[in-house]
Amino acid sequence: MEELRSDDPRRLGRFALLSRIGAGGFGEVFLGQEDSAAGRLAAIKLIRTDVAESERLRPRFRSEIEAVDRAGGEGIPELLDADPAARRPWLATRYIPGPSLQRLIDEAGPLPEDTVLALGRGLAGTLTDLHGAGLYHRDLKPSNVLVTRTHPWIIDFSLVRLAADPSLTVTADAMGSFQYAAPEQAGGLGRAQGPADVFAFAATLLFAATGHPPYSGRNQFDIRLRALTEPPDISGLREGALRELITACLQFTDTDRPSMDRVGAVLAAAADTARIPYPPPALRVFERHRDELRSVVGPRADLLDREEAGGREQPTSRPRHGPARTAAPSAPGERWVWHCHDWIRVPPRLRGDMVLTVTAAGILYWVDYRSGRPLWRLDLGAPVRGGMVPAGDAVVLGTADGAAHHVRQTSGGLTHARHRFPAAVHAVGWAGALHGVSERLLVAEGTGVRLLDLRSGNRRWSVEDVGAVTGRPVVTDTTVVCCTDRGSVLSLRMDDGIRVWDADLNAACPAGATPLGDTLVVATADGRVEALSRDTGRGLWTTLVGGTVHLPAVGCDGTVAVATTEGAVTALDASDGRPLWTATSDGRHPRALDVLADGSALCVADQDGIRLLGMADGREGRHWELPAASGLHPVEGGLIAVGLDGAVRRLTLGTAAVPTRS
Structure with a gap:
């Protein structure tokens, strides 16, 4: 551990x-400590x-956050919090008080x-459960394995691939370490899945047993060439069960390797203890690591060490794939709470x-409003x-695998229509039936916008190269308004996609536009709030609130409010942009x-x-x-709230004092 540098955040x-x-x-x-009683x-x-x-790389970090949360469970540190939208994104996981295997x-x-x-x-x-959740790690190596006296832990999911979404990390294979990479990864074939993890698993065990990886060389190019042309170096392995297992897992062809299920079964028979019998030199490394931690956190280090030695496991509130259940209310004013055990954003x-x-993994749930019981x-x-x-x-939704989904509940269950596109769908909209025209589905994918007839699935029109749509499109029977990552706000005619107007704001609008009658309110990434005429795109007023805005503006009764990532909430007069009040909160995002x-009131959710x-x-x-x-x-008399802890809650205001409008 090192002291913080002068330019490090505090x-x-x-x-x-x-x-x-x-x-x-x-x-x-970094090592951090949470602001809480614990x-x-x-x-x-x-x-x-x-x-x-x-x-190209920021979406990969978002995928890492989703993978860590979706993986959850024993052997993978619990996700505590994350901010993928920050200027420098970050994620926090439970600290594991042990050194790396390296x-x-x-x-x-x-x-x-x-x-x-x-x-x-x-x-x-851990890897068997990970594969069962539809995830492949793809960068397993000794530096990505933390060890304590009782458990090995897998970290760093930056190169993860979701089995259902191969588009997420097409070129990621070349970013791993070729010393432990399977031949299909070293060859850059973009198809590294479960068998590649099996190979890296065996390469990691080989290093633990011999002190060397299966491939070595002068540089990454040399190592990569050896991985493609030479058999792995297993020198130093004695004859026995471990050598047989490692040899089977290091086969050049992925179909010749055993599955993780089979590997787990072999090891269950070969390893006759649930404890890890470390030799004295390894125990001395644990002692040195604890001394380093003690110099930073004091006696707390000894407590963490004892908890790990006692076999502390992942909190029971986050089982990996346990059945969804309804929990008893625990917060004042809480009618019910139900946990799906997946991150909801x-x-x-x-x-x-x-x-x-809908969860981060893409699971859509129907929950009864009265009881909180999940039904579909x-x-x-x-x-x-x-x-x-x-x-x-x-409802309609877009997913990262290039699909737009239209889902309706019927008396017999759910009807689900899926429309496929070449690129990830990052925004959707809907317009109802009108004058003989059936329902229409607006889809923003790649840098284009398309309108589909929902009844037939046929494309009515397409507009190409407008930029990636940010936020939610504003759809009416006659027009659709989209904000793009190129800093423009675009109005298209619903009938044929012809451009009505295009306003260049010279800054991206991550949250999209908010309609307020004949006005559109847009918050830009550089801290401006712009009001535009919905008919012409003409600017009506501009107000500088400062900070970064990533949430859509909200409005009611002539007031519009915006929140910045720095923690300020500002209310503006919707007619002229005049600031009415600002509420600040130190450190809240x-x-x-x-x-x-x-x-009567704004609802703000933060840390x-x-x-x-x-x-x-x-x-x-x-x-x-x-x-x-x-x-x-918001619902009548309260709120429905969802959370990063996988909870869905119905909250009621009851008789609590709520500030009212004068």
């Missing part, structure tokens, strides 16, 4: 940074500026066979007496992009913003929970301590 979200842990290809890793320690990965600004071998030397078999048994179980929707919510479940096959849009008695159904601010003066009148809340939907 805080990220709700975590105070304590020291540097290390660095990787995408950024630095004060949990976290390993926080902060992405480098050049990576954050890359249109450091352990470097300092203690190769491990005995029974120790390696026990480590392999733990790693195989898309705001929920209410369709009749059903709450619809639909796997969309890939993460959702662009949110969930009401479509009459149905708003995740969701909306207006109560009666228009501290959900708070209500009076529309008249910004005075705080109610607070729910729900720090994981990430999406809101």
Whole structure:
């Protein structure tokens, strides 16, 4: 561990940074402590500026966050929080108080066979569960394995691939370490899946047992050539069960390798203990690591060490694939809470007496509004992009695998229509039937916009090369308005896609446009709030609020409000942009913003929970301590809230004091 440098941040979200842990290809890793009674320690990965600004690499970090959350469970550190929209994105996972396997071998030397078999048994179980969740790690190596006295842990999911979404990391194979990469990865074939993890798993065990990887060389090019032309170096392995297993897993052809299920079964028979029998040199490495941690966090290091030695496991509130269940209400004003055990970041929707919510993994749930009981479940096959849009008695969604989904509940279950496109769908919209014209589905994919007839699935028109649409399109019977990553706001005619007007704002509008009668309100990435005429695109007023706005503006009764990532919520007069009030919160980063159904207060979700601010003066009148809340939907008398902890909650205002409009 190293002391923080002068240019290192001191805080990220709700975590105070304590020291540097290390660095990787995408950024630095810090030790942080949570602002809570428990004060949990976290390993926080902060992405480098050049990576954050890359249109190709930033989506990969979002995929890493989704993969860590979707993987969850024993052997993978729990995701505590993340901010993929920050200028320098970051994610925080539970800190594991142990060294990497790379450091352990470097300092203690190769491990005995029974120790390696026990480590392999733990790693195989984690990888088997990972593959069962439809995920492939694709960069398993000793530096990405942390070890404690009782468990091996897998970290760094930056090169993960979701089985259902091969488009996420097409070129990622070449970014791993060729010393441990399967031949299909070294060849850059873009098809590294489960068998590649089996190969890397065996290469990692080989290093643990011998101190060397299967391939070595002067540089990455030399190593890559050897991986494609020479057999792996297994010198130093004694005859026995470990050598047989490693040899089988290091086969050149992926179809010749055993599955992780088979590997796990072999190791279960070969490793006769659930504990890891470390030799004295390895135990001394653990002691040195604990001393380093003690110098930063004090006696807390000894407590963490004892917890790990006692076999501490992942919290039971986050089982990997456990059945969804309804939990008893735990917060004041909470009618019910239901956990789906997956990260939820898309705001929920209410369709009749059903709450619809979709997880980061792309699972769409129907939950009964009255009881909180889940009734329907639909796997969309890939993460959702662009949110969930009401479509009459149905919803439409876009997913990262290039599909637009139209889902409707019927008396017999769910009807699901999927429309395929070449690129990821990142925004969708819907227009109802009108004058003999059937329902229409607007799809933004790649840099184009298309309109489909929902009844036939035929394309009515396409507009190419307008830029990637940001936020949710504003759709009416006559026009569609889209914001693009090129800094423009574009109005197209619904009948034929002909451009009505194009306003260049010279800055991206991540949250899209918010309609307020005949006015469109747009917040730009550089802190401006712009009002445009909905008919002509003419600018009506401009107000500078400062900071970065990534949430859609909301409005009610002549007032429009915006929230910045720096924690300020500002209310403006919708007629002229005049600031009415600003409410600030130190260190809070708003995740969701909306207006109560009666228009009396703003609802703001951030790291501290959900708070209500009076529309008249910004005075705080109610607070729910729900720090994981990430999406809101106002309903009569309260809210539906969803969170990064996988919870869906129905909250009621009851008789609590709520600031009202004067």
